[in-house]
Amino acid sequence: MTAVVLRDIRTRFFNHGLGFFVTSLWPLVHMLVLLAIYNFTGRRAPYGESLNVFFATGLVPTLLFSYVSRYMAVSVVNNRQMMSFPIVRLLDIVFARAYLEAIGGILTLVFMIGVLLVLGDDPWPSDVQSAVSAYLAALFLGLGAGVLVASLAVISPFFTIAWIIICLVLYIGSGTLFVVSKLPEQVAYALSWNPVLHCVEWMRTAYYPTYSDKVLDKAYVLWTGLGFLFCGLGFERVARRRLMDG
Template sequence: MNSISRTPWQIQRDVMHALLVREMKTRFGKWRLGYAWVLLEPAMHMLVLVAVFSFLGREFYPGIPTALFMLGGIAPFLFFGQCFTKSLAAVASNRGLFSYRQLRPFDAVVTRVLLEFCIYLFSLVALLGILAWFGVAATFNDFLLLVAVNILFLGFCLGLSLALCVFGERFPEAAKFGPMIQRPLYFMSGVFFSLEHIPEEYHPYLSWNPLLHVIELTREGLFASYHGMFADMQYLVMSSVGMLAFGLLVYRANWRDLVRSQ
């Protein structure tokens, strides 16, 4: 009997693996192009913005091709947007699984966030490589900065997702407000502009947004010629730790109700 017993870590690993496979089938199985959407979605966003601003005859940053500049903003924002949208429905879409004692809403949320994080990193690296193959490249800057920013970004999105999974279950109407919140954030988060190009009197209104600091610091890590002088790493650390703590506390206070609500 002892030979087939499993440790709690092994059980958790198997649960996460099963959820990950299920999420991948759900995420890509219904689309005709399947896993190609990992690259097609950010590529289409990038190409549309490049076409628009090329038509206007604008070059955003010296030494950085417009496609790379846009990609440095689009990829992080799409990761945030997917976490935001999917976490609101995380409990409802996995409700039938919570009858299993080993599985909790926390597992479903963490699996979704980790899957989207892996998709984000893969799409960013793959598209940078594809663009470089076509001769669209810029001098790389700081790998350790990229690692630090993305770890903090992952913590921020995980905390936000845990809080939103509770709000989405308690207030089902919240899902309808998701797009209404994301649309203005798309225009306020530096996806297609640099904070350097915005008059300084507007910086206090924009700098409260952690996404703006993520994108500015991501571009600084990616491109040697980019200087995110207005990005604040300390603010990003505080925002990420604070959001993760908030999400864990909200989930901890409500997880039993989430399970019983089925």
């Protein structure tokens, strides 16, 4: 797997190892553009004093999940030729990219905290342990989904495109742009099936002591991530046979 990691680092951006650090900035750029739009529209923070921090608490777990799961699937498509070598397994490629995306996510988080400090905002949560748990839960959910979609992508690359669309839908319904508990009960219940929403709610309860947690179900996030992972490992066997037959 080490060889796959090193290859991914070098081929990630302009065939240079520094590209890994550059591409870690893409989620940060994504966040900054959205934060600029929200500030330009003059919206006020529903909780806390900083609109930047409020939206960052939603964007960080949502984009972490999206980038990790999406690029794990893309890595299988991009490195399909490597799987012609018996020593290279599908899971080597998938977990190599998961490792890189996890490191990239940490770099993005560090950069984001730095930007918020420069802007004069307080990026520190009221409950650090809960914030870290929410971050790790989003990472685990993305890892599980990534294994599943990557295994399906071997069967058909269509699943990679489909997952990009699904990630967009999950993002819109994640609660990043709004407070779920303030929506009508039927709408909030429908949105609560989105596991990413619970990562956002988990993070916001760590930042705002008065934030309502009536929608939050931490166990649902973990069980969903575990379900994704086990289904992905099952489909990986199917994909492995398909590669051997091909």
